[in-house]
Amino acid sequence: MLTSLRIKNFKAWKDTGPIQLAPLTVIFGANSSGKSSLGHLLLALKQTVLSVDRKRPLHLGDENALIDLGTFTECLHNHDLKNELRFKLGWQIPGKRLEIRDPLSHTKFVGDELQLDVTIIADAKEQPRVNRMEYHLRQKDATTLSVAYVRDEKNKLEIRSNQYKLVRNLGRGWPLDEPDKFYRISDQSRARFQNADFLSDFALHTEAALSSVYYLGPLREHPKRIYSWSGETPESVGQKGEFSVAAILAASAQDRKLNRGPKKHQSRFDGFIAQWLKDLGIISSFSVKPVAEGRKEYEVLVKAHPTSSEVKITDVGFGVSQVLPALVQAFYCPPNSTIWMEQPEIHLHPQVQAELADVFISATQARENGKERNVQLIVESHSEHFLNRLQRRVAEGTVSPEDVAVYFCRRAGSAIELEPLRLNVLGEIENWPENFFGDEMADISARTMAAMQHLMKQREEMAER
Incomplete structure (x- = not known):
């Protein structure tokens, strides 16, 4: 789970300030207030991690990428190449513990959170180049180990740490290489030291954290009369929800069973989603069935009311097909995932918008096959009804204020500000903007x-x- 984020000089943001992320984080704000840019940077970091090109510090995208941010100049605040793009990202360690041991001094460093602080500048060709990269291993809000990959006054790279003494191998005094991507010290650079192998652990944890980020956009695919599925397991429902039905079929074929939280009833994945759709009040029944035995074509059948006829999803209101990807993604993604959603309430009745808050609270508390899923949701929304329900559930004790973070994004002249809203145990926002x-x-x-x-x-x- 991501724990913190801070971004400087990215698009409309001069400085977001420190953003503390909770299991359920909700960002409100007017149109064109910069909300989406926060998620876009995370997508750019993820596609850089997934890229096969280790020498590209930042994969800004193309027509086949998760996100296309254009040129590096277009990414910088005010398109000023003198600005440094800086981002600081923190996340919990899966398993809640990472132990680093120096093989020479036998000193041990332990942490449950890792932070990566990166500064990227434009080179002579206006392409991104890593200027500084720092890792911080933290335990109970205190830093136990910091390692920085920086340039000295002669522009040569070096590794610095106040807590960990790196020892050079004899005969390997040549300069260090440029980092791989934005987060990894190259194998050749690590090989210059007798005790630098732990740096690869930091890089692996970074890859795991960013590979576990998934995105669902505000514009979702129209429903179809027939869906094809040949047995594949999609990574996610897709940015437009285009793989939602395939995800339901795959999860059901794997006999995945979920419940809404501790001591709650456990259901097969397809039945679990169907029950949520019913509880939202959108439809009475939902099922995915093959058009004929042994075929790879499937149809999604629904009943709007218990006494209604069963019809295809294309023949009912648009809201069903629009909320389905949000429901499926929230429970389909792997454990320890972070899901960024834009406006999941689009095309939904106000009452359903409120009920959607219950879905997302449940997604952060759900268990799969008896184990906690530890899924995080970061939601961009314009829905007052969603927020009202969220406040009510905090007041009722369904979710604690510590597990919810609410932010308000607004323009202040030419600048953009992100204001954290203080939510107390009564569900009240103490600093209502x-x-x-x-x-x-x-x-x-x-x-x-x-x-x-x-x-x-x-x-x-x-x-x-």
């Missing part, structure tokens, strides 16, 4: 004034008669 969901009182006042003017005009007309 001005015009959070628009100026409601102004609308009420204007409506009242218009009604009064209308009545006065009616009275004047009656008096003239």
Whole structure:
């Protein structure tokens, strides 16, 4: 699970400030306020991790990538090549413990969280180049080991650490190489030292954390009358939810069983999703069936009401097909995943928007085959109904305030600010921002004034008669 994020000089962001991420993190804000850029950087980091090109510090994307950010200049704040792109990312260690032991001094360093702090600048060809890379191993909010890969006054790379003494191998005094991608000290550079193998552990943990980030965009694929599935297991539902039905079939074929939290009823994956759709109040029943025995073509059948006829998903309201990817992704992704979702409430009735908060709370608490899933959701939303339900569940004790983080993204002149909202045990936001969901009182006042003017005009007309 990601624990923290800070971004400087990326697109509209001069500096996000420190962002503390919870199991359920929700970001609100006006359109074009920079919310989506936060997720876009994570996608760029993930596709860099997945790239086969180790010498490219940052894979900014193309038509086949997860995200296409254009040129490095376009990524920088104000398109100023003098700016340094900096991001600091922290995450929990799966298994909740990482132990580093120096084979020479036998000193041991232990942590349950890893942080990566990277600064990238433009080179002479306006391409990204890593200028500084730091790892911090932390235990209980204290740093136990820091290692920095930096350039000296002669622009030569060196490794620095106050806690760990790196010892050179004899006869290997040549300069260190440029890092692989943005997070990995190359094998050749590590080989110059007798005790630098632990740096590969840091890189592997970075790859695991970023490979576990999944994204669901705001625009989802239209439903189909027939879906093809030949037995493959998709990594996710896709950015537009295009693999949602394949994911349901794959999870069901693998006999994956989930429940909504400790001591809750356990169900097969397809039945689990169907029950959530029913509880949301969207439909009465949901099933995925082959069009004929032995065929690879499937149809999604639903009932809008218990007494209704069973019809294909294309023949009911659009909301079903739009919420389905959000439901499936929340419970389909592997344990310890982070899911970034944009506007999952699109095309949904206000009541269903509220119920969606219960789905996401459950996703962070769910268990699979008896084990905790530890899934994290970061949700961009415009829904007041979603927030109201979330506040209610905090007040009721269904979810603790520590497991929820709420942010408000807004423009302040040419700058963008990200304000953390303080949610107490009563579910109250203690620092409610001005015009959070628009100026409601102004609308009420204007409506009242218009009604009064209308009545006065009616009275004047009656008096003239």
